[in-house]
Amino acid sequence: MTGYIPHHGSRATTPARLPGGAPSAVPAPPGRVRRDWAALAAPTVSPARFAPHMTDGLPAPVTRWLAHAIAPGAPLLETVELVTHGEIRMGTWRRFRARQILAPPRGLVWAARSHLAGLPVSGYDRYSGGTGEMRWRLLRAVPVMSGSGPDVTRSAAGRVACEFPLVPATARGTAVRWEPADDDRQAVAHVRVGREEFAVTVRVSPSGHLESASLLRWGDPDGRGYGKHPFGAVFEGEARFGDFTLPRTVRAGWWFGGDRWPEGEFIRFTVDEAAYR
Template structure:
């Protein structure tokens, strides 16, 4: 994937993500602050969340572990169910219709369940995914805040159709979206195994 991430200002980034739906993910990326590379990863595996980011491979600029990072990473994994569509058929995922254009998927990650709302257009294309995700977008105390992605395009890889043009962040669909949006990306390739 390629796009822009908000690190103060919007910065270009390239990333690769490996995910095992409902089990874990590793997102490895490089963002650029002028000519300087910021490299690192976010991950959730074996029930633990972690992030590590360094400038020029040397200077730590952001890192985190612990219960808050773990719960936030688990929520991200639940929200990303839409990037691995076959996982929607897992019998552990429960579905509840809301209306003609929305459905709630209850996704188990670790010992917790996450309610993820999917919105689709009349054509069936995914338009938005939202949930209450653990985080601290205001840089204060951690808590549950509306998090999600808005999908402006889709592509088919290995027979699976996924969102291919995505904007993500806190408070989608609200007046705070401009403040909370922190990532915009396009998916160029996806492999499913």
């Protein structure tokens, strides 16, 4: 949504309370993307178990991060379902709840609910089956934003690439190729999503905490036509979810690292739940 191309089944959702606000249900994906959700949510087949030697040959920041983020002996699960809450900028900052399935590099579906002019707006962004799409409706009936086609697909693929660190096991998968950077706190992951390879710069603290991920992403953040623009996410805090340690909060947007970052940042969220499979 709002240029983010930001995320089962049909089970009922449980009301959750946003800080300082009224209850808001965690959304389930709309029926038209449940098949995509189910395909992405398939469990990892015969996952290997994490051992220190698996990071041999990787840049030092990546070794620090994976040793910190993955418990010894943990199955290397490559899909996660996330439940999040936060704020998204739609003119002004508005609270939202979201549920997401993320399986890099295959894709993602992000289903969210917010409010616009006091009325509920809900919908989804997805990259699945090699294509991207976004579809948002007011009161579940009135279209407010939709998009598909090559530009949306390319932008959505970039989002999948930028979010791969939320599934640490994929960092050593066949779709990711690493190279060191000049800064000893950074490394560059070449992530192949669909037909395109993305150079994602990952920054890691000396203690192994994930700090940021950034890339040049296809998009139209200022309404002047599609092109490549700096895009990135800042990771803050941490939480343990089973065998994996994830950033607790994420801030993301366009023009990452530049003077226009305050203008380009458009989403801030907290990870409430993360279930790996």
